[in-house]
Amino acid sequence: MSNRRHFLAQSTAAASALAFPMVGGAQPRAIKVGVLHPVTGALAYSGQQCREGALMAIEDINKAGGIKSMGGAKIEALLGDAQSTPQAGTAEIEKMNEAGVSAVVGAFASAICLATTQAAAKYNLPHIVDVGVADQIVERGLKNTFRFGPGYRKCAEIAVANLHVLNTAAGKPARSVMIIHEESLFGTGTANLLARELPGYGYEVKEVIKHANPTRDFNNIVLRMKAVNPDIVIPANYYNEYALLVRTMQQQRVVPKAIYSVLGGAASSYKFVKEFPEAANGIIDCNHWFNPRDKRSAELKKRAEAKGLFFSYEMFMTYTSMRLLADALERAKSADRAAIIAALESSSFSDHIMPYGLTKFVNGQNQGAQPLMTQVSKGDIKVIIPRDYREIDPIFPLKA
């Protein structure tokens, strides 16, 4: 199997290199970059979306003349599959290191990122974390690890503070909360943060329930929800389980005052909104989101749709992470790992579609990174908070 995977990874990389033929005679050597995601297994959908985002960025960078400070060197993707497990992710890092990559962009899930960043640190291999929201990822003092997006602590704090703002403005109809999370690092960590933050604002956390990945039956969880009858349901899980949970709620006729997600796997997903418009309607999410005022985000969305893909957070997070790396390569003027790390440390990358402003890394975390609050409305996803990016006014609560 591993041979076959290896062969696939190699041949895909070769194919992508062929897709961007070098023009002219003396071309600089291509810069090998590891693109590592869980493209098979329980997280396959998200992993494939991430990979697409990375490949679109590489296509754009190479089309625009490659890395100019290195004589127009092209970026060459070495694709890896973490198979939705940390162990497989680590094994891919070993392979990528042997293949001589200059940096790695990946690896979507927190639990996988935690393992791959550490494995890459052994080789001083720069690792840009594209999603991986667990804060432990950037809190272990690893010099090679850089996360462009926000961590789950920031997301949970912003979500709770905004919930309180929305609830207060509506005359405080909501008092109790039920949290449903997936059992790995991302879901458990997010749920713990929420359960700690919410009582401070006067909310009663009635129940915190975890579930495995994959789960194909949410009936028991929804039955408990019926018994507990919370005002607000907060899911923190990946796409398949999120979608099934909300659909089971619909099936069992459970309608809370709000479904208020924090990093919800399907809450701000065009795929979910399109496939289950009724179940998705009104769902609020605090999640990675692009700057809706930036015209380039709409263009990128169109391009994704032209490929028959949904423009999901996985896609634009990895797209931007790859561009962040290209910016660092441009300033490093070298494919040397230490030089790239130094360039990332001093990055002030601002030419991106995210609502983060100027990039500034402290201990590997981008300080400007922030989530936006979105709500599903009329079959579309619109930003409700903060005001600077607001597209529609929030509807809270959903039912009186």
Added chain:
Amino acid sequence: MFNLSILFPSVLNGLTTGAVYALIALGLTLIYGVLHIINFAHGAALMVALYGVYWLKTGMGIDPYLALPLMVMAMFALGYGLQRGVINRASHGKDENILLVTLGVSIVMENLALLAFKSDTRTIETAYTLTTVPIDIGIGQAMIALPKLVAFGGAVIASAILILIVTRTDLGRAIRAVAKEKHGAKLMGIDVEHVYAMSFGIGLACLGAAACLLLPAYYVNPQVGGGFVLVAFTIVVLGGMGSFAGALVGGLLIGVVESLGGLYLGESLGQIGIFAIFIVVLLLRPQGLFSGNS
């Protein structure tokens, strides 16, 4: 927490899952009762059947319920062929060899599935995936998903047919004769090899039916069989090795235990009850609740 309005739907939910467990366990117990071997490939064969249903739906557009006769026949043929062509030949008459051969067959099946379908978890969408049926019996109302209700009905009917075959037909009489006394059956002119293969075929045919009933509300990946085979073994031990009534009652019981465990202990701990029962039965009543062959 012990509130009837959620207890009742949870028990119903458990019964519907349990019926499918029972169907899978029936196949296992038939193979054990006749061939006296524990079929380690049972889980892998279920996985193959699930992929079959998946492929029929996504590739040919055949609804899982309409695919049922097709899958039952295909799985029967697979089982018959496997027993006659592989397991019987490779065993050279030794029971311990058969055990290893079935284990080997399961490894081959799982890896072939991994090669063909990768480790992705796949599901199918049907028009009725999300349809619910309200059931009200006075003490509480439950919304049961239609596929689960169909699975319950289908599994009960399939089990009844299986029990009828074994108790009322000539083939059933031959199967029981071979199970009781192989040499005596041979002397009476029964083709023992054929009965072996028929039993294995029928055992796998149960899986073909179970797969059609399961997939509309479930998923498939190359490892999916593992979870079911453990539960099925527990059911067979609980009901008594080789007992059909035991498998049916055991399946329903395990389904309810799992569902209530999930409800009160949390989804991740839900299956703990199954294995607690497994250990308690082995300690207190190793012959099972319905001991002896039916």
